Amino acid sequence: MSVIESLNPVYYGIALVLGIIGFAVIEFLRPVDSKLLSGKKRWRMPPGPPGEPIVGNLLQMFQARRSAQALNEWLNSLRKYGEMTTLHMGSRTWVVLNSERVVSELIAKRGKITNERPHMPIASDLVSNGKRTVIRQEAQWKEGRRVMHQLLSGSNLKVYADMQELESIDLLRLYLHQPNLWFAHNYRYSTSVLYRIVMGYPLNKPKAQLDDYQRVTIEFVKSINESFVDFFPSFSKLPHFLQPWRKYWADMGAFHRRVFQEWWNPVRTAVKNGSAPPSFVRDVLLHPEIRFTGDDEEAMYLATSVMAAGGDNTRMSINTFIMAMISRPGAQERARREVDRVCTDGATLRLPQMTDLPEMPYIAAMIKEVLRWRPTVPIIPPHQLTEDLEFDGYHIPAGTSFLINSIALSHEFENPNEFQPERWIDGSESNATANFWGFGGGRRICVGWKVAQQALFLAFARLIYCFDLTPNGPIDDRKLNHQTVEEPFPVKATVRSAEHAALIEQEASKYEAQFSKF
Template sequence: MLSGTDLGSILGVFGALWLIYQWLVPGTFLSKLGSPERQLPPGPRGLPIVGNMFQFTKARDAGLWAPFLASLLQYGPMTTLHMGSQTWVVLNDPRVVNDIINKHGKITHERPEMPVAGTLVSHGLRTVIRPTAGWTEGRRVMHHLLSGSVLRVYGNWQEIASLQMLAAYLREPTRWYAHHYRYSIAVLYRLVMGEHLDKTQTQLDEYQQVTMEFTWSLLRSFVDYFPQCDRWVPTRLQWWRPGWAQMGDRHHRVLQAWWDPIRTAVRNGTAKPGFVRDTLLHPAMRYKGGEEEAMYLATSVIAAGSDNTRMTLNTFLMAMISHPETMARARKDMDALCVGPDGALRLPGMADWEQLPYLAAMVKEVLRWRPTTPITPQHQLTEDLEYAGYRFPKGTCFVINGIALSQQCEEPDRFDPSRWMDGNEGNITHGLWAFGGGRRICVGYRVAQQALYIAMARIIYCFDLVSEGPVNTRKLNHFSLHQQPFPVKVTVRSPQHEQLIQQEVATTGNVFPPM
């Protein structure tokens, strides 16, 4: 039974939230006490206290997130959503995104408080949503891992890892989606841990489950919309805490199991060359974080990079079976390069990058056509900002609307790589916001670009892809571990292509060259 003090605390929380809502939402009593400068860009009408929170979560949970985010275009280049006690300004226009996220990146790089996804589920240490104070040091270290100077080395490893994927396509064509994940995680594991990926399928499933649960946890709890609750409600009355804390502890155990072997090897002097040994834990780097921070940093690089590549490759297969003419064009370009005068075959690789501009454009079009990250985590203002006639107060959250941005072209539902053939098809961030922007841009975008290019080129070159049933290209289930997200038949293109794969695997497919 609640005591009078407990009941007073709860009523005080909701009273404070009501006052916050009245102050923030245009048209309410307290908001009218401000000057016209306080007015924000237009947006859909919300409910008392919760604002637009339920509209957002209902659309997301019903699989209608994309239509909801696309509908925000009707309000103009910026749309205001009142999400609990937070004010979101959703950015729907490329120019506005560039102005606010890039040009004003110095004051739009902070992350808001996330008591559930950030603290309970991530122990306050997952890089992508850490506040700036804890994020800066990890960012400094990651630049050494993902700098352009080592891209050629990474490209070599990606080519070798792709051979294992092609061989798996031959053995188990119905599990293509699982092969995408093993491929995407294999290179990152090698880069970070220094070892060849030797995990069982059960271990990979467990790690993938952790990554997907973290993604799922983002903005699932009302507490992340009302972070004040974490401070104002006594801990013993926080009924939401046990379940989320258990998830976070389970995630920690899985990540620890992947981290302990490399940490032990570094201590014993037996670790192989890799990010952990040569950068993160190297004395010359003078990393200021603790071991827990190092563990989350290393495992977050593997998790984030592998999962986004996996999802994008799944989307790529959907694009190929729904728009086969694009696959035929890309294959024609590769045949011209990779089939010798005597009919001898070779696999396309990084050396062919500049001679395959249509394929480079295809990588960008896959990311545009069906964004795997419909919105970015919030960029929170660290000081007031005046822009486009509005005055955004400190604490406003800016969100990049990937769905709206992806539709600002002719026939946005049509998969057409040629729309990127403008001389910048090799620059994956030119005109594309799939990796975020500003100071929080994903530092691994070049590595991801190479991984996608190599996998897509070799799948197109070696395999035929045909739909085996109706495919809803507007909806792709990325959260399935053990079944096809959509029906597709994968067959090797010819006996010669099968022989080529087997020969390449036999000679180089099981060997990673030294760093």
């Protein structure tokens, strides 16, 4: 009798049961389009790179995320599969959108069925307490979005422009007196602008609180697509003692909430007792006529998330602008000529104002080109399909996530690695979203894009007008080093002339006198 024949039949039964269980678990964890027992006809998906068993392409992305440059190269490599690339990411399926055409068709024109966000147990639930608007699912997202639309009203934008002009004067003053800390000044400007708009006060926070707030933003952005649990969401339903990862992310979320409370509670109290200055919180979010249906916790997350996300993206965009200017002196000189033409009349100098935007098409176009040239958000948060979709000969199941590949879209241009704002001068350069996806798209487009455009225009125009920007050491225009509180790359900022220095000081004296008026 052979060894196999001598084995107890019980072992055969155990092996069979374990095999069935293993198959069932693997089948359960498969993405919808890859299930063998779906009971439906086979889905037809866009092509994509091969992956590993169970995890699919997940490890490829995790490996690419080790550096910004590696991630950008990986995202750009997906273009070889066509306008759409399918990635199997654990239990999820991603269809990465690599061209402006498919983004327009799927995100803009079919927004009714592509507006949802996938449930992310880590980034949304544990890190964000289920309340960060940008990644909330649609049922909870709608109310916050309704209130945030007030940011875009024409009358509010004029008020915000006045605040932004005021804060940008302080930016110039800091550049003048501490040019070696230019990167810190960019962060303070971007945060102070949003703090005035959202909370209504000048930014009087100590460095420790500013560092905490920047840490919150960096950690939140990092948490998106960082944990394997967000790609295998079924694991979040296990008993808590079987989730060893849970404490790390829950502690992070608790820290974020504490920081938000430190910034929120004084403003909420001031609104309630009638001492708060004009702001988004006072005049929109907590105003009785707006009738915001969320509770105080949701209001806090809405206000502080707008400020954190908007401020940090503005910081990164200004840093990218600085890199463009020091690595492309020709673009800096052309921008300078445009600003001088508008703001210099003989010996008379004045600072650029928001009303100068229509007269400065090159500066306006620089906003789009900065975001295209080196996108600050390589992968915009996923849009989840809520219905099965037939598109371009493909049959894509509900639950699939569409991702706008900002890196691929940025390469759909002639000489994509060159910084050429003139490519956007077509009569619509004053509209930062016209034929451009840097602020997202569809119903999920960044609600504060007009506010961001104003902040960037004033920073770009005023820095160009008042300072010469040059390298202060070796630079690599692909290495922006956004995730640091130190100098990301070496820059020398030199005031253009004694007259420009005097102009900054003169305007700064008005700035100090007018501070209390806002």
